Amino acid sequence: MAHGKSTERMRKVGPYGVETLPQVRVDVPAAPTACRDTLTERARLHWHRHDGGDPAALAEEFLAAHGLPLHDLTRPAPTHHHSGVCGAALYLSAAAGAHLAGAPTTAPEPAPTLPDLTVVVYEHGPTRATPPAAPTPWWLGPWTESWTPRQHADAVAAVRAAIGRGDVYQTNLVGHAAAPYTGDPLPALRRLSALPGARYGGVLTGDGWAIGCASPETLIEVTDGHLITRPIKGTRPATPTGHTELLASAKERAEHIMIVDLERNDLARIARTGTVTVDDLFTVRRWCDLWQAESTVRATAADGLGLADLLRATCPGGSVTGAPKHAALTQITTLEPVGRGASMGALGWVTPGHIDLGLTIRTAAADTDLLHTWAGGGITWDSDAHAEVAEAAAKTAPIRATLAGHETHRPRR
Template sequence: MFAPGTVLLHDNLAPQGQNLLFTAPREVLVAYDSAAARAALRRLSAAAGQGLWAAGYLAYELGFLFEERLAPRLPEYSETPLLWFGLYDAPRRPDRAETDALLAGAGQGLATDIEPRLDFDTYRRAFERVKSLIAAGDTYQVNLTLKADFRLHGDPLGLYRVLAQSQPTAYGAYIHAGDHHVLSRSPELFVSGTDGLLKARPMKGTLKRGRTRAEDEAGRLALARDEKNRAENLMIVDLLRNDLGRIAETGSVRVTDLFSVETYRSLHTMTSGIEARTRPGIGMHALLENLFPCGSITGAPKLRAMEIIHEVEAGPRGLYTGSIGYIAPNGDFAFNVAIRTAIIDSAGRGEIGIGGGIVADSLAADEYQEALLKLRFLADPAPPVTLIETFKWTPEQGFALRDRHLDRLIDSAAYFALPVTREQAHAYLDDRARDWTGPMRVRLTLAETGLDLSAVPLPPSPEKFRFAIAAEKLDSTSLWLAHKTTNRAFYDEPRQRAHDAHGLDEVVFRNERGELTEGSFTNLFLQRDGRLLTPALASGLLPGTLRAELLASGRAEERVLTLADLARAEAIFLGNSVRGLVPAEWVRNQDHD
């Protein structure tokens, strides 16, 4: 869909993110050796004076050109480009909706057969060498990486679309370089310059997100206070301050914020902000000589860390941990750190880099597993999130349990950074209900595009639900059990099979410990000694609104429940806010153990 030479620089994190689309290059600069790279850098500097924009990428090994000690390590001829840039007239600036529409036109794309190039034993040998050099005082920190190979099935732009939906970031990029494609979902700014003001925002220190907003806040606070992550982050901040100081006006380098925590779809990361003002006469070549590559992906001291990386890593990094960005004719620019970045050749062979920072107390097994986990965004991208709330509406009572439904919706919307306020949701519901005259079953959804609603006449509640125990076990730690979304296949498919095979209305799930959790569209309640018992949230289940109401009123209480409790129950009920509390019959001979 995108022609060769197209570059999309893509921010789908901020609601009004800046996107730049470069097409039809007047000239393409590609370099595979040091002489061609130097010539291309000179051409980049000259292009601005001709009113041309430049957009493309710099490979990590290009940094060897800028250090006398490293230059001999650059191969005579690189297998992949040391740099690739197109020179363009002014880019288009599509907004989010237009960019989404452009990406929607791509075909399907999928990454398969993802295999790391190093097994653990090979990785451990490199890791132990790094640890020995740290212990000897040669270095404080080294960013140790490895590559993974994969196969592309389908359209590379389609794969990029899926990754962009799964991982919104501010510094994404897609490049059709003719014989290869670049797909980057980097969250990290290397450096930008506007009217001589330089900004850098290194990332160092990450933590997996919690399942709920409360867990998230606890995690953010823990990361912000973690001394190990703060020490690593400060080490890189000092490195970048030193790099910027070589090209900045005296006294202009300053840290704008330290140890801030930013939240992305799957993790929290610690970042710090640094600013400086360039000295007069400092051009792009001088900027790169002094700053590239970014210290957050080398280690400290930077030069020694790069020597160690060259010694211990299995091969060149190529584009991975290099940089992707643009240069405007007026001298403004912005470049990312090319992490979470894949490159795919014309035969559909892809590679991607993964890794992390090694310090004195790092453990090889932990670092290797953490690196492999970083492949999940490519191997198993999360689907776009659409929240859902299902209401009962009657002319007499309006929306049943409206506040509890909206509490859950707003809480999940904040977790997933979806655009809505309680006032907007209230007004939207009231407006859509204006013309209803009879009882309705109402389905409210919230996605990045906003609120949507459908409504049908309310069906009568059944006198009884017949259910069996599902064979499938729910993971009590799953994110999708904490938020009601349209990602419901793991609920719906077992119920549909039970209905088709045995005429059942519902299935009830257990978790990995054998504890009862919930039905596919109902919460479970067992009556014992005149009290209603319902599975505890810790067992892994959706916090239903009827359940919350019964708990708050004192009519029900939480317990860890098992099949033995189910067998001893005086009565069984399944319920939700639309159907209410409905008597239920356990059809034991249809269980799927």
């Protein structure tokens, strides 16, 4: 990628504009473990917002054309055969999600080479024995933030003012940073998968770009017509005191319940009447050195629910937008100085009868010159600006350290 030789390591190496290192296992989040060493790329689709059209419908049509019909997600998953088409990686940016929601997206993208939709269809091939590649020198430079702590705090104040006027109940604010690098970024991005709590750890690559994910959050999972989303809201340091504070915080619980209600409403749009339920409300789970509160929202899919309608109902995820969703998205585009790029979108695996998409929080991306990270949090009336700035820094610190090759997620005593 950057600076000469590294570009050769990320070059196109096949049909359909396929860009990936040859003869490496598929590392897409949620891809079936048993198949990862036997998959080859069959077809690829890229879409950018300036292309026009409906990305959700485009994804569904492309998958059907390549042997993965997802027009009715209530059908049981067929028996998986280790021959022919296995499934597909699906990535949808936060901007594409806002597009589906009919919300504006005017902030400039810091990594414009990244597509807003990628679908990669994989089929089974022979087992591959791949010799390890020779390591290349890796250097990651200093991070430059897209806004200062003062600007971030001012944005928090603007959200609180909007809440006071009754425009929104909660808005999620996200900041961005970029750092120059030399060498091959893929090993650095792959290291994110090993972060504790990375339920959706993995990478997806394209022509001149790559995404690395360490997300703990389920945006949407569908198995034989059963829908699950696991919104995360509420953060404290992973210490005994932090655990107690998170459980006792009225502010964090109120913020969390707001998003759970939003997710219930999102699923109700595509579910059988009366089937939406909430399990494990405000359960504390760990990601790296942070405690986070998670709930599980379940429903039964309405008859004939297809992938396109599923994406329209669930993207972008409520935990990274706010409530009401459209009003929060409108405010986000006026307050955030740059776009959300690879973050706050969807990334995972789809196949008939089963969909598993993670929300791309705790996510980094590489273009030909820079690594990019994003982090933020939900703002409510009770938010303290300085605490929100510190929370965003705490969320992105393990990502940046891991990209640089440092380990900062040892358990605290």
